[in-house]
Amino acid sequence: MDSVIFLMLRRMRAPLIVLIAIYAISMLGLALIPGVDANGRPAPPMSFFHAFYFVSYTATTIGFGEIPSAFSDAQRMWTVLCIYLTVVGWTYSIVTLLGLLQDKGFQAAFAKIRFARSVRRLGEPFYLICGCGETGTLIGSALDRIGTRFVVLELSEHRVQELDLLEWRADAPALAGDAREPELLKLAGLLHPKCRGVLAVTSNEEANLAVAIAVRLLRPNVPVLARARSDSVSANMASFGTDHIINPFRRFADQLALAVRAPDVFRLEQLLTGIPDEPAPEPHRPPRGDWIVCGYGRFGHAIVAALDSEAQPVTLITPEPLTLPDRRCITGVGTEAEPLVAAGVRTAVGIVAGTDNDVNNLSIAVTARELNPSIFVVMRQNHASNSALFDAFVGDFALVPSRLIAQECIATLTTPLLSEFLGRVRLQENHWAAEVIAQLESVCPGQVPDIRGITLNISEARAAYLHLMADAPLVLADAMRDNTDRDIRLPLVPLMLRRDQSVILMPPAHTLLKAGDALLIAGPRTALTRLKLSLQNANAFDYVLHGRSAPGGWIWRARAARKARPR
C-alpha cells in the first residue's frame, strides 16, 4: 500500500504546489484590495477568512456570488483573474490525477496490493498454483469443484484476465508475475499459515525448479508438487526433497507399461486418480506383441524404456537416421505409408504416435489405421485445445500431459492416503483389481468416484473418536450406515485402512476400528459427506449406532439422564 501512496504523493507534488500558490495569490489580492459599502464609500478590504471562503467557492466553480457584500470594481477585476487562475490550477491537478490512475505501473502496483490483501484475508486452507496455463486451469477447476480455495500466480497478464471469465464458484486471487521471484511467492501467501501446498506447474521447468527451491527454503514444511520434463531437472528437484515430482512423459510411459502388464490394475488406477464426477475413463487393453514408436524424443525414450521393461519388441521410426544396437530403426516420417510398412505396421499390434506435433501425430494414427484396421493406437496430444480433433479420431489411448499432471496433483493433494494405496495396488494381481473395479462400479456407475481419507481423531471424527476412547467397540459396517435411515448401507467402498505402520487393503465390513485409524474410502460425494457427518456429530453417530434419536439441548439431555438413572 505504501508504494502506491508514495507514488501518488510524488506525482501530485507539482499540481498541489501550483494549487496552493494560486489560492495564496488570490486570497492575498482580496485581502489587500479595498471594497465598497452600500453608499459607495470605500470600505476596508476582506478579511482572510472571507477571502478564503470566496476563493473556495469560486475556484470549485460553485459561485455563490459576491458575498458578504457587493464588490468594488477593483475587487471584481481581481476576481476575474482569480477565476481563470483557479480553473487552470484545478484542471491541472485533476488531469495529473487521472493520468496517474491510468498509468500502467500504477495499476500494476494497485493490482498487487489488492491481490496481497485478498490473499492475506483468506481464512481457509488454500493451495498456491504457480502457472495457470492448461494444467493450472484444470487443477484450479477441480479444486474449485471440491470447494478448496487456491491462489494463482501466472506469468502472462492476458491469461490472468481470462481467468476472471472462468465460472469458478469461489473467487481465486490471481496475479500476473514471475513465480521465480521469491517476493511474489511471499505475496501470494507462501508464508500464510493456511497455505497447504504449492503446485509448480508452469510450462517452464526451470521456473518450477526455482519455485520448488524457494518453497523448500522459505517454508520447509509445506509440500511442493512440481512438474518436470527432463530427467536432470527431476533429479535436481528430488535432491532437495521436492515432495512430488511429476514428469508426464515418464508417468504416461509407466502407465502404458502397466496397462500392457495388468490392464485392470491400470484401469483401477485411472478410476481412482480421475477427476471426481467426470465420466469413468474408457477401459484400455493394449495388446502384447510388436510395437512401433514414431518419434524418439523425451517421450519416445520413456515409452521405449517402458515397453522394453515389459519385453515387448519395439521398432522405431525417426526422421534422422539412427543406429542403435539391438533395435530396428526405420528412417522416415510416420505420416507416410512407406516407412510404416517398412516398420511392419501390417503385423504390429500397436503404434505410438509420439512426435511433438499434434497434426503429425493424427496423420500417423490415421495412416496406420488404414494400413492395419486392428492396430492399437497410442497418441500424444500436445495441446488440450486440439481435443476436438483427437476426440473425432477414436484412438485407443491418448496422453494429454496437462490432464495427466492435473489428475495426479489433485489425487495427491486432496487425499495423501491415495498415493500410498496406489503404490500398493501396482503390486497386486490383475484379478484383484478387477474385483475392486466391480465394487466401485456398483456404487458409482459410469462415474469417477470421489475419494476421501478420514482419520479417526478428535478433529476429523469427533463422535467416533470419543466413542472409541471410551473403549466401546465400533465395527466398520456400523459406521457406514446411512444417518437418515440406518437400515440402509451407504454406497461406499473402503479401500484401505492404516493403523500405525500396518496397512489393510480392502478392509472387510466386520473390521473393528480403533482410535487413530486412517481410512481411505471411495464413493459418491453425498454418501461420503453423510459418513463424515455421522462420524463427527454425536447425535448422528448415536442414531447410526443404536437407532435412537438423542435429545439435543442440555435440558433434554439432563432429563434423559435422570430418566435413565435407576431409582
Next chain:
Amino acid sequence: MNLEKVVFGFFIVLAATMNFGFFIGDIDNPVHHHVFELFVTIVVNLIATVLKFGDRTQIGAIHLATSLVADLQLIAAAIYWAYSVHVSGVGMTPGVTASVVSLAAGAMLANVVSVVILIAETVMMRR
C-alpha cells in the same frame, strides 16, 4: 549545486523564519502579530509540506511529520482567529491573541526541528 535542493531548503527555512516573525512580540498584544504574517506562514508551510511528499527515507518521513505538525498548529491558530473575529465576535482580545500566538509558537518548534533535520542531513552528506 542543485536547484531542487535550493528550493527545498528555501521553503523550509522561510517557513521557520516567517513563523518566527509572526511569533515575536508581546504574546497578548494583537498589534505585534499581523494577520498577513500568519497567512504567509501558512502558505509557505503548506508548500514546504508538499515538497516533502514522496520521500521514502526515514529522514524524509520525519521531515514530513514535522511539517504536518506545523500545518496542523498554524491552521488551528487561523481557525481560532477567524472564529473569534467573525463567529463569536469577541475580536482580538489579549486572551485570544495569546492562544493564537502560542499555537503558532508550537508550529515554530516543529519548524525548528525541520530546519535542524535539514542541517543534519546536509552535514551527513558532506558534499
